[in-house]
Amino acid sequence: MTTVWxxxxxxxxxxxxERESARQHVKRKHWARQKGNDGKVRIGVPEEVLSTKTEPGTVSGTDPVQAPAHPPVHDPSVTMVLTRHIERLEAQLEEALKRAGERDELVVQRDTARTERDIATTQVEALRAALAAAERDRDRWHDVATAPKPASEQVAPVERKSWWRRLAG
Known part of the structure; x- marks a missing residue:
């Protein structure tokens, strides 16, 4: 048994x-592989595989598909039945495509509604955070305004003089 690389x-x-089919064929047959000096992988193929005559488009070891022994008979009633069946299948296909389109529209609407909901949720959270900050600020200012001042910081009330007493001195 000689081998061709x-x-x-x-x-x-x-x-x-195809090249990929040849690669799979080598894997199935467990043929030897080695790397050549040019960097390409060489396959050790038995010469018998290459010498067997095959019909174009077939791999050695497989039989070509045989044509039927007699031609098919064309019956008009069968053709009518098949035509009606095809028409029914086409109608079902159109209905399925219509439902798929409607479903796709609903999916888009659902996604839009989810996006709008997420945006609204984010806005509500931001408003709640701003409200909490404003409440803290209000409480801080309230505490400062209502806290009793120490005696050193208290100012004696200024006696108010009428305008003519201020002029006259």
């Missing part, structure tokens, strides 16, 4: 498949 790209081309 190919890159993934070369293997994919030889087998007529």
């Amino acid at each position: 190919l890159t993934y790209d070369e293997l994919a081309e030889r087998l007529g498949i």
Whole structure:
């Protein structure tokens, strides 16, 4: 059994498949891999795999799909039944799409309402904080205004003189 060393790209081309499919094929078959001097990974592929003749588009070891032995018979009644069934399915699809659109609109409305609620909640919390600060400030000013002053700070009331006594002296 001889082995041919190919890159993934070369293997994919030889087998007529995509590069990723070739990579998966190597993993399934547990073929040897080694890194080449050019940095590319080389796969040890048995020569028998590459020498077997396959039809285009098939991987060795798989059978191509066979065409049916006889052509299908076209019955008009079957066609009518299938046509009605297709029409019914199309109507159901349209109804489902309509409901999905309505549902999407409701989701947008719900999200908008949630956003507005969150904004209002934030505003209410800010107003409550401002009210609490104003109440603290009011209480502080009230305490300062109603607190008894020490005797050293108390000012004797000024005697009020009428205007003519102030002029006359």
